[in-house]
Amino acid sequence: MLPSDSRVPSDSRVPDEVPSDVPQESTSDPPGDLSFDPLVRHSRTAPGWELLASELTVLFRRRRTWAMLLALAAVPVLIAVAVRLSSPVAPGRGPAFLDRITQNGLFVGVTGLVVSIPLFLPLTIGVIAGDTIAGEAGLGTLRYLLVAPAGRVRLLLVKYAGAAVFCVAATVAVAVAGVVIGVLLFPVGPVTLLSGDTIGVGQSVLRLLLVAAYVTVSLLGLSAVGLFISTLTEVPVGAMAATIVLSVVSEVLDALPQLVWLHPWLFSHYWLGFADLLRQPVAWGSFADNAWLQAGYVAVFGALAYGRFATKDVLS
Amino acid sequence: MTAGSPSAELAIETRGLTKRFSHQMAVDGIDLAVPRGAVFGFLGPNGSGKTTTIRVLLGLAAATSGQMRVLGQDMPRNLREVLPRVGALIEGPAFYPFLSGAANLHRLDTADRDAPSGTRGARVHRALERVGLTQAAGKKVRAYSLGMKQRLGIANALLAPRELLVLDEPTNGLDPQGTREVRALVRSLAAEGTTVFVSSHLLAEVEQMCTHAAVMSAGRLVAQGTLDELRGVGASRVQIRTPDADGARRVLARLGLAPERAGQPDNTGDDGDGLVSAALPDHTAPRDPAVAPDHSVAPDHTVVRDHTIVRDHTIEPEAIVAALVGAGVRVRGFAVQGSSLEDRFVALTGEGFDVAQ
Ligand SMILES: Nc1ncnc2c1ncn2[C@@H]1O[C@H](COP(=O)(O)OP(=O)(O)O)[C@@H](O)[C@H]1O
Ligand SMILES: [Mg+2]
Numbered sequence: 001m002l003p004s005d006s007r008v009p010s011d012s013r014v015p016d017e018v019p020s021d022v023p024q025e026s027t028s029d030p031p032g033d034l035s036f037d038p039l040v041r042h043s044r045t046a047p048g049w050e051l052l053a054s055e056l057t058v059l060f061r062r063r064r065t066w067a068m069l070l071a072l073a074a075v076p077v078l079i080a081v082a083v084r085l086s087s088p089v090a091p092g093r094g095p096a097f098l099d100r101i102t103q104n105g106l107f108v109g110v111t112g113l114v115v116s117i118p119l120f121l122p123l124t125i126g127v128i129a130g131d132t133i134a135g136e137a138g139l140g141t142l143r144y145l146l147v148a149p150a151g152r153v154r155l156l157l158v159k160y161a162g163a164a165v166f167c168v169a170a171t172v173a174v175a176v177a178g179v180v181i182g183v184l185l186f187p188v189g190p191v192t193l194l195s196g197d198t199i200g201v202g203q204s205v206l207r208l209l210l211v212a213a214y215v216t217v218s219l220l221g222l223s224a225v226g227l228f229i230s231t232l233t234e235v236p237v238g239a240m241a242a243t244i245v246l247s248v249v250s251e252v253l254d255a256l257p258q259l260v261w262l263h264p265w266l267f268s269h270y271w272l273g274f275a276d277l278l279r280q281p282v283a284w285g286s287f288a289d290n291a292w293l294q295a296g297y298v299a300v301f302g303a304l305a306y307g308r309f310a311t312k313d314v315l316s
Numbered sequence: 317m318t319a320g321s322p323s324a325e326l327a328i329e330t331r332g333l334t335k336r337f338s339h340q341m342a343v344d345g346i347d348l349a350v351p352r353g354a355v356f357g358f359l360g361p362n363g364s365g366k367t368t369t370i371r372v373l374l375g376l377a378a379a380t381s382g383q384m385r386v387l388g389q390d391m392p393r394n395l396r397e398v399l400p401r402v403g404a405l406i407e408g409p410a411f412y413p414f415l416s417g418a419a420n421l422h423r424l425d426t427a428d429r430d431a432p433s434g435t436r437g438a439r440v441h442r443a444l445e446r447v448g449l450t451q452a453a454g455k456k457v458r459a460y461s462l463g464m465k466q467r468l469g470i471a472n473a474l475l476a477p478r479e480l481l482v483l484d485e486p487t488n489g490l491d492p493q494g495t496r497e498v499r500a501l502v503r504s505l506a507a508e509g510t511t512v513f514v515s516s517h518l519l520a521e522v523e524q525m526c527t528h529a530a531v532m533s534a535g536r537l538v539a540q541g542t543l544d545e546l547r548g549v550g551a552s553r554v555q556i557r558t559p560d561a562d563g564a565r566r567v568l569a570r571l572g573l574a575p576e577r578a579g580q581p582d583n584t585g586d587d588g589d590g591l592v593s594a595a596l597p598d599h600t601a602p603r604d605p606a607v608a609p610d611h612s613v614a615p616d617h618t619v620v621r622d623h624t625i626v627r628d629h630t631i632e633p634e635a636i637v638a639a640l641v642g643a644g645v646r647v648r649g650f651a652v653q654g655s656s657l658e659d660r661f662v663a664l665t666g667e668g669f670d671v672a673q
Binding site: 139143154314 | 371374375376377378395396399400402404406407408409410411412413414415419422423424425426427428429431433472
């Protein structure tokens with residue numbers, strides 16, 4: 001063992017025995033104070049919020065992020081325009097709820113989510129979640145974040161939070177674009193639910209928000225899977241592709257009747273299960289099942305990502 | 317490690333530090349000792365394990381075995397406390413190409429938990445200023461040249477006050493002007509008391525800016541010390557061009573030197589000149605008893621004089637010439653080749669620099 005360090009001048013830093021997470025005597029840092037005093041430097045410890053804010057800034061300053069959100073927003077717009085230009089849709093044909101949108105433009109948002117969730121949303125989430133760690137490794141910025149030091153666990157949490165925020169943004173992009181185009185092209189009025197009840201505009205908005213929340217939650221498990229895969233490689237495209245392929249595999253398995261025993265464990269199993277939110281009264285069963293399943297995926301793949309990343313040699 | 321070693325005086329201290337990649341020993345049991353306040357050159361050909369050592373020191377990669385202390389604290393156990401006090405450039409700069417230079421520094425500074433956000437803008441500005449990038453601060457890094465990225469990488473290492481700077485090949489990609497600026501920057505940082513650990517495969521660079529150096533070769537640390545110590549280990553040589561090679565060798569042997577025939581000079585004429593050379597006794601290294609003068613010295617005037625000189629471990633080149641001429645050797649050329657670090661390093665690494673393995 002090395003001898004313990006006792007000769008370092010005490011003014012050079014916080015003493016070892018003081019956990020650095022405990023706020024030190026608060027020395028205010030007036031803006032522009034450039035007296036690089038180590039004591040001032042170590043007088044406070046930032047939680048992860050600044051790093052998260054920075055993560056979101058980086059995420060949303062990327063053109064790629066906006067391109068994906070715009071592509072998602074285009075889905076309901078295309079649907080609405082197609083419906084507007086064609087003859088009235090017979091009930092029960094086309095994607096679910098398609099026939100409802102001529103009654104209430106707000107339902108373009110719901111239809112857009114229904115159409116997006118099997119492929120377009122997993123595609124964009126796969127890109128973002130697969131990029132989390134592997135993207136930084138590929139750029140080489142991972143080593144600089146780690147020696148800053150960002151802290152491996154903190155970085156992982158911030159990265160996951162960033163991906164989760166993107167899930168919200170992606171869902172919101174579809175829903176909002178759907179509402180806007182729906183209001184422009186269709187009347188906004190009472191709509192008949194799956195249960196046969198009719199609800200007003202206020203209720204419709206609420207239901208749309210519920211569906212958007214459901215879809216967002218649905219994507220959290222996939223995000224955790226992507227985060228884990230992202231810790232396995234330094235090639236972001238590989239992690240993205242693997243995440244997207246896994247989401248497709250999950251959906252295919254979910255469609256095979258021979259694997260019925262497996263279905264409740266597939267992260268995509270409840271993806272289209274939000275019809276219950278469009279009944280009167282709302283049936284919360286599928287929302288809860290979905291939330292538990294996603295939470296399980298987040299726990300398992302979060303732990304795997306931690307296990308992999310906490311001790312990984314960063315050689316990129 | 318041995319108790320009582322002056323660890324607090326060392327900014328970096330490793331004992332038996334080893335890093336093995338599946339089959340390859342990238343770092344093979346090195347014992348580094350980087351004194352505080354030093355500008356420490358970490359020299360070695362490409363692939364000799366410099367970057368790997370730095371990655372292990374900074375906790376990016378786990379050591380296979382061995383111990384290390386950075387700024388007096390055990391690593392990687394105290395990573396969290398030590399790293400904010402260390403600025404680093406590792407294997408070249410790396411940035412988000414779609415962000416501006418300043419935005420990149422902001423981003424990396426938020427990752428440092430101890431960096432106060434209140435002064436972030438000012439610190440970013442000052443770091444950019446220090447490396448001469450103020451003009452390009454708002455430009456996307458995508459549009460930076462390699463040299464500008466390298467400067468930005470150094471600016472990142474300077475975002476906060478540091479006790480230790482680890483710069484891995486900081487002048488890569490810089491033009492001669494940029495190289496000079498980096499050298500000046502390193503000197504000014506050292507003058508402020510920062511320990512600078514700078515890796516390089518360029519000997520000249522280390523010679524120009526470092527006070528200490530260590531030499532890596534194929535994962536092993538083959539020499540370490542102050543530049544003077546390193547120079548001293550390899551003694552200077554005298555080289556004599558003469559047609560009387562045998563006579564010259566006899567005289568050199570009488571002076572206590574170990575002469576060897578160094579072959580023919582390049583521009584050999586038809587008069588049959590030969591080259592004789594010998595290592596000069598060295599005044600810092602312990603002397604090799606095999607070349608001690610006392611065994612061979614005859615009690616004549618010249619040698620008595622040399623004897624006294626040799627006793628305090630120096631021998632004046634002019635005394636050698638006088639002895640040669642006095643013995644009737646036709647000296648047609650005489651040169652003292654100062655022990656350049658280069659000879660020393662070529663000898664240590666078994667090859668020239670810039671050679672990848
Ligand atoms: N990720 C890696 N996997 C396997 N071997 C590696 C890896 N990185 C470096 N090496 C090997 O370790 C040795 C030392 O490399 P490095 O530390 O980069 O040398 P230097 O920085 O001195 O040029 C080299 O032989 C290199 O091939
Ligand atoms: Mg290197």
